[in-house]
Amino acid sequence: MLVSDTPEWKALQAHADTTAALHLRDLFAADPDRGTRMCAEGAGWYLDYSKNRVTAETLDLLQRLADATGLRAGIDSMFRGDRINTTEDRAVLHTALRRPAGTSLVVDGVDVVAEVQAALARMASFSDAVRDGRWLGHTGRPVRNIVNVGIGGSDLGPRMAHDALAWFSRRDLTVRFVSNVDGTDFYESTLDLDPAETLFIVCSKTFGTLETLTNARTARDWLKRALGPDAAVERHFVAVSADSGAVAAFGIDPDNMFPMWDWVGGRYSFDSAIGLSLMVAIGADAFREMLAGFHEMDEHFRTAPWQANIPVLMGLLGVWYGDFGGAQTHAVLPYSQYLARLPAYLQQLDMESNGKRVTRDGVAVGFETGPIVWGEAGTNGQHAFYQLIHQGTKLIPCDFVVFAQPNEALGDHQDLLVANYLAQTEALAFGRTAAEVEASGVAPALVAHRTFPGNHPTNSLMARRLTPRTFGALVAAYEHKVFTQGWIWGINSFDQWGVELGKQLAQAIVPELGPGEPDLAHDSSTDALVRRYRELRGT
Numbered sequence: 001m002l003v004s005d006t007p008e009w010k011a012l013q014a015h016a017d018t019t020a021a022l023h024l025r026d027l028f029a030a031d032p033d034r035g036t037r038m039c040a041e042g043a044g045w046y047l048d049y050s051k052n053r054v055t056a057e058t059l060d061l062l063q064r065l066a067d068a069t070g071l072r073a074g075i076d077s078m079f080r081g082d083r084i085n086t087t088e089d090r091a092v093l094h095t096a097l098r099r100p101a102g103t104s105l106v107v108d109g110v111d112v113v114a115e116v117q118a119a120l121a122r123m124a125s126f127s128d129a130v131r132d133g134r135w136l137g138h139t140g141r142p143v144r145n146i147v148n149v150g151i152g153g154s155d156l157g158p159r160m161a162h163d164a165l166a167w168f169s170r171r172d173l174t175v176r177f178v179s180n181v182d183g184t185d186f187y188e189s190t191l192d193l194d195p196a197e198t199l200f201i202v203c204s205k206t207f208g209t210l211e212t213l214t215n216a217r218t219a220r221d222w223l224k225r226a227l228g229p230d231a232a233v234e235r236h237f238v239a240v241s242a243d244s245g246a247v248a249a250f251g252i253d254p255d256n257m258f259p260m261w262d263w264v265g266g267r268y269s270f271d272s273a274i275g276l277s278l279m280v281a282i283g284a285d286a287f288r289e290m291l292a293g294f295h296e297m298d299e300h301f302r303t304a305p306w307q308a309n310i311p312v313l314m315g316l317l318g319v320w321y322g323d324f325g326g327a328q329t330h331a332v333l334p335y336s337q338y339l340a341r342l343p344a345y346l347q348q349l350d351m352e353s354n355g356k357r358v359t360r361d362g363v364a365v366g367f368e369t370g371p372i373v374w375g376e377a378g379t380n381g382q383h384a385f386y387q388l389i390h391q392g393t394k395l396i397p398c399d400f401v402v403f404a405q406p407n408e409a410l411g412d413h414q415d416l417l418v419a420n421y422l423a424q425t426e427a428l429a430f431g432r433t434a435a436e437v438e439a440s441g442v443a444p445a446l447v448a449h450r451t452f453p454g455n456h457p458t459n460s461l462m463a464r465r466l467t468p469r470t471f472g473a474l475v476a477a478y479e480h481k482v483f484t485q486g487w488i489w490g491i492n493s494f495d496q497w498g499v500e501l502g503k504q505l506a507q508a509i510v511p512e513l514g515p516g517e518p519d520l521a522h523d524s525s526t527d528a529l530v531r532r533y534r535e536l537r538g539t
């Protein structure tokens with residue numbers, strides 16, 4: 001049965017109709033404790049969700065919806081290793097990547113925690129060798145530059161985490177990320193690097209991704225041109241993959257390969273060996289701290305009651321706005337420059353997971369699923385797109401992410417940053433009425449322009465400080481928010497068939513761009529564009 005056919009969904013629809021006119025101004029006026037009551041805490045994070053267009057009844061109905069869909073059992077089945085990725089017949093066990101050493105989880109007769117811990121130990125000894133200058137390149141010089149070659153989950157996670165935890169990273173090592181098949185990416189990322197001191201970490205779960213293999217081949221040529229044809233690969237390449245055969249076929253020694261498992265989705269993987277470049281940058285201890293933060297949030301998600309459960313509350317509120325309030329997008333606004341790439345990372349996490357239109361049984365859903373996720377670090381976004389959030393015509397729920405203590409204490413920067421964040425959430429919620437604008441002496445012709453409707457919903461996520469631990473917990477909170485929503489909608493959040501068609505069509509087009517006049521049989525637009533490209537290219 002579709003979730004939209006349940007009495008719980010219908011009750012929410014009726015409730016949405018009767019509460020449509022509610023304003024946050026009225027909700028706060030009627031309940032002086034709202035700001036301290038509507039909050040949740042866990043894994044070092046404080047969630048204030050009081051500035052949402054919800055009443056106690058809304059929250060109750062949303063929690064009933066979660067119960068009606070069996071969310072508790074769903075969570076348990078994920079953590080247990082059931083094959084909940086039904087279209088690929090796989091378990092979904094990224095939570096096993098951060099289980100503490102010494103615990104065990106046996107799936108299909110294999111203790112996956114033991115495998116994870118063994119991989120972590122190998123990663124630690126590799127990253128220690130690089131950090132200590134013991135990993136020598138072909139010419140005998142220590143490696144000082146690490147280039148991660150991967151795309152999607154094999155790029156966005158380690159790249160975002162590397163920026164996020166820059167404070168904890170070794171600044172004498174250079175870490176770069178190459179993802180795009182656009183040759184510019186490789187060219188610009190390696191332009192100032194000395195091949196003799198450069199090591200490539202090729203990250204690809206499948207080791208069959210066109211972009212990654214193309215960049216890896218270019219990297220091999222780049223090394224060989226500089227260091228000679230022999231043995232360059234051995235000291236300058238390691239791989240992270242689930243396919244050892246493909247890695248060996250590329251020429252990378254299987255001893256220099258770190259494992260991936262089919263039970264880790266790419267977008268849930270930077271806490272596996274896919275995060276090797278991150279571990280080199282921040283060290284094994286900090287990496288383990290990050291895993292401990294992930295685990296802490298996992299436990300919070302697994303055990304906290306819905307009304308105190310950060311990921312579940314975030315997920316339910318998203319369902320409320322997307323399915324019952326008409327919101328199409330969700331903004332993530334980190335007030336931390338270190339988290340500038342968090343929105344880009346969350347785009348894959350959320351949109352590749354929940355951008356689905358059929359249920360796990362293949363039935364068209366007929367309601368809204370995953371939102372468009374976007375955002376920018378504060379305060380930059382304020383001077384770009386906040387205008388539309390404040391005074392435009394769209395409903396855009398926002399998450400504000402903020403830390404109390406900066407990692408670097410520079411004058412009053414942090415207080416100014418935090419004052420801006422607080423002001424934005426206040427302005428979004430309460431706005432400024434026409435009467436208030438008039439009373440401030442604004443010319444009558446400008447009153448409408450200077451009126452702020454308010455009633456724009458926001459979540460605030462606050463932690464003491466951005467550390468590997470709080471960072472891991474934050475990412476886990478978003479992973480589980482995505483799970484919560486996918487489970488409620490009854491979709492499979494763990495496959496990504498939607499990216500396949502474009503890949504297949506590209507493979508067919510590649511030869512048409514090669515030598516000789518192609519025999520084109522696409523639509524008239526695509527045929528004309530192929531011809532125009534060939535003509536403009538001039539070969």
Ligand code: F6P
Pocket residue numbers: 151152153154203204205206207208209212266267352496499
């Ligand atoms: O974009 C599709 C996708 O399969 C992602 O899910 C994945 O993160 C990315 O490609 C890279 O895949 P791989 O790690 O196998 O190269």
